Amino acid sequence: MGQIELRAVDRIFRIGDTRVHALKAISLSIEAGEYLTVMGPSGSGKSTLLNILGLLDRPDHGEYLLEGREVGTLPPDQQAGVRSRRIGFVFQSFHLVPRLSAADNIALPMMLAGVPARERRRRVAAALAGVGLEDRADHRPQQLSGGQRQRVAIARATIMQPALLLADEPTGNLDRATGAEVTQLLEALNHGGTTLIVVTHDPVMGERARRRLLLDDGGLADDRRR
Amino acid sequence: MSIGDLLRFALQAAAGSPLRTGLMALAMAIGVAAVVVLTALGDGARRYVVNEFNALGSNLVIVLPGRTETGGIGIGNLSASTTRDLTLRDAAALLRADGVVRVAPLVVGDAEVSSGGRLRSSYVVGTTADFARLRRLELAQGRFLPNEGLERAGSWAVIGATIREELFGPRPALGARLRIGDRRFRVIGVLASSGQGLGMNTDELVLVPAASAQAMFDTNTLFRILVEARDRDALARVKSQVANILTARHDGERDVTLLTQDAVVGTFDRILAALTLAVAGIAAISLAVAGILVMNVMLVSVTQRTGEIGLLKALGAAPMVIRRAFLAEAAMLSLAGAAIGECLGFAGAAVLRATFPDLPAYPPSWAVIAGLATALATGMGFGTLPARRAARLDPVQALARGL
Numbered sequence: 001m002g003q004i005e006l007r008a009v010d011r012i013f014r015i016g017d018t019r020v021h022a023l024k025a026i027s028l029s030i031e032a033g034e035y036l037t038v039m040g041p042s043g044s045g046k047s048t049l050l051n052i053l054g055l056l057d058r059p060d061h062g063e064y065l066l067e068g069r070e071v072g073t074l075p076p077d078q079q080a081g082v083r084s085r086r087i088g089f090v091f092q093s094f095h096l097v098p099r100l101s102a103a104d105n106i107a108l109p110m111m112l113a114g115v116p117a118r119e120r121r122r123r124v125a126a127a128l129a130g131v132g133l134e135d136r137a138d139h140r141p142q143q144l145s146g147g148q149r150q151r152v153a154i155a156r157a158t159i160m161q162p163a164l165l166l167a168d169e170p171t172g173n174l175d176r177a178t179g180a181e182v183t184q185l186l187e188a189l190n191h192g193g194t195t196l197i198v199v200t201h202d203p204v205m206g207e208r209a210r211r212r213l214l215l216d217d218g219g220l221a222d223d224r225r226r
Numbered sequence: 227m228s229i230g231d232l233l234r235f236a237l238q239a240a241a242g243s244p245l246r247t248g249l250m251a252l253a254m255a256i257g258v259a260a261v262v263v264l265t266a267l268g269d270g271a272r273r274y275v276v277n278e279f280n281a282l283g284s285n286l287v288i289v290l291p292g293r294t295e296t297g298g299i300g301i302g303n304l305s306a307s308t309t310r311d312l313t314l315r316d317a318a319a320l321l322r323a324d325g326v327v328r329v330a331p332l333v334v335g336d337a338e339v340s341s342g343g344r345l346r347s348s349y350v351v352g353t354t355a356d357f358a359r360l361r362r363l364e365l366a367q368g369r370f371l372p373n374e375g376l377e378r379a380g381s382w383a384v385i386g387a388t389i390r391e392e393l394f395g396p397r398p399a400l401g402a403r404l405r406i407g408d409r410r411f412r413v414i415g416v417l418a419s420s421g422q423g424l425g426m427n428t429d430e431l432v433l434v435p436a437a438s439a440q441a442m443f444d445t446n447t448l449f450r451i452l453v454e455a456r457d458r459d460a461l462a463r464v465k466s467q468v469a470n471i472l473t474a475r476h477d478g479e480r481d482v483t484l485l486t487q488d489a490v491v492g493t494f495d496r497i498l499a500a501l502t503l504a505v506a507g508i509a510a511i512s513l514a515v516a517g518i519l520v521m522n523v524m525l526v527s528v529t530q531r532t533g534e535i536g537l538l539k540a541l542g543a544a545p546m547v548i549r550r551a552f553l554a555e556a557a558m559l560s561l562a563g564a565a566i567g568e569c570l571g572f573a574g575a576a577v578l579r580a581t582f583p584d585l586p587a588y589p590p591s592w593a594v595i596a597g598l599a600t601a602l603a604t605g606m607g608f609g610t611l612p613a614r615r616a617a618r619l620d621p622v623q624a625l626a627r628g629l
């Protein structure tokens with residue numbers, strides 16, 4: 001059994017009388033350490049799939065097993081625990097807290113998890129070095145470039161050493177060169193053993209992964225491995 | 227999330243939007259300041275009255291003509307309807323009671339007082355020599371009314387400091403002649419200025435022998451008889467003897483009311499303490515208003531920080547952590563506001579004391595603590611709804627709002 005098992009997962013949004021079938025019977029098995037890209041037209045359900053994998057959203061039907069345990073139906077506080085320890089997020093628009101410094105943004109998940117301050121400082125210093133931003137620890141997000149912001153966000157996403165890293169169009173707001181740097185950073189983390197799932201519109205980036213999913217109108221249209 | 231981190235995080239969030247924070251703290255500050263100042267005022271009034279009564283001496287039995295039927299002693303009972311006159315002979319009879327040191331009858335009225343062309347109206351109190359010692363009156367000049375027989379209508383007068391100033395100015399008052407109503411008196415003493423006295427400022431009094439005052443006001447009755455017991459222990463015995471003597475003298479009918487200082491002070495103490503509480507309650511309403519403001523500002527905050535809340539959830543914050551973060555913010559702002567309010571309140575009470583030096587307007591310690599506790603409770607109480615709303619936000623939609 002894979003690290004991630006999706007079995008016939010449905011996600012249906014209801015707005016008034018209309019029903020949007022955002023995910024249709026998605027079944028998927030992902031091994032630990034895999035590198036996947038998810039592509040597909042706008043509105044095909046890529047973000048919805050990622051949100052369900054990240055426990056930010058719940059399937060309406062079907063099962064979601066993470067590391068052998070059904071997590072899709074856990075109560076919110078237990079899901080929060082799983083998110084805290086096993087899952088990291090990288091967003092298209094970075095989502096850094098504007099009033100916090102780069103170091104404090106990176107420390108945020110550890111603070112929420114109750115990691116002692118000393119340990120936090122040590123790990124933040126290492127993480128900043130890991131993304132090449134040692135000299136930007138005290139900068140606010142507004143004082144950083146887009147690429148630097150996304151690197152801070154990646155440091156934050158990995159500071160708890162998650163087993164699963166989810167990135168929704170991580171290079172969508174970056175120019176090609178900066179985007180390539182961010183991609184390399186994510187791939188380096190994957191080489192370290194973290195499962196990496198990246199939603200992208202960029203065919204070049206899409207082609208880099210060993211496994212590529214194609215969504216179309218909520219259904220899994222293609223699942224190719226290289 | 228540790229408590230320290232929680233507080234630091236809340237503090238940073240509060241500092242991040244100074245206007246919102248300032249507004250909340252200000253609302254709390256005003257509420258708490260109102261509680262502190264108003265209770266200081268109420269408690270000051272209570273202490274003032276109690277002090278005044280205690281200044282009268284605590285061994286007194288006050289005899290009023292007329293019998294009050296109600297068991298309790300309230301303000302209304304002080305104006306009991308007269309059934310049978312209290313006379314000077316009654317007063318004289320009380321001196322025979324065991325344990326009684328002094329008896330001072332009181333006849334009260336007002337009259338025109340004039341001397342050397344200057345004229346004013348004044349309270350005139352007819353009494354006896356014992357009144358000075360009983361009320362602990364100090365003399366600035368001369369002496370008090372002589373110790374004559376109770377029924378002698380001597381033509382002596384003792385005047386208060388203000389009366390002396392207004393009628394005589396720089397002229398010597400001692401020995402001067404004084405016209406009260408249509409009678410002539412000679413000034414034999416001037417009271418030291420005191421400014422004290424409940425309902426009766428001794429500075430503006432003219433004191434004459436009781437019999438003279440009765441003749442002047444054409445009456446046989448007394449307004450009061452003050453009886454001083456040897457000490458507090460003798461008070462109960464004196465009271466019952468006074469009752470017996472007067473009942474015997476009034477054909478076996480108990481038609482007088484006896485008050486002791488204890489009862490009067492106790493009554494005023496209770497009434498004014500209740501008033502202080504009521505005033506504090508009214509002030510607490512402003513705290514409730516502050517609480518509602520806190521709730522609204524917090525709701526705005528939750529809306530403004532929706533993206534951040536979504537992010538915190540994505541980073542692994544359980545709903546409880548989000549709830550606590552917002553509650554910590556509400557609690558911190560309430561406490562800060564309350565602390566400012568206490569300072570404002572104490573300053574306000576100091577201004578009150580400076581303005582009315584007679585009023586011991588100190589905020590009672592219970593009100594200081596209650597103000598702080600109420601602020602904290604309202605802040606957290608009204609912060610609960612916004613905090614719960616934040617904790618229940620859907621992370622996906624919250625994140626879509628951006629930071």
Ligand SMILES: Nc1ncnc2c1ncn2[C@@H]1O[C@H](COP(=O)(O)OP(=O)(O)OP(=O)(O)O)[C@@H](O)[C@H]1O
Binds near residue numbers: 013021040044045049
């Ligand atoms: N909260 C929601 N309520 C209603 N419909 C929703 C909601 N979220 C998503 N949808 C719908 O579900 C479908 C899938 O949306 P999703 O965001 O997963 O698409 P996507 O593949 O990520 O698109 P894009 O490439 O534009 O980001 C869309 O039709 C969208 O309108």
Ligand SMILES: [Mg+2]
Binds near residue numbers: 047048168
């Ligand atoms: Mg999307």
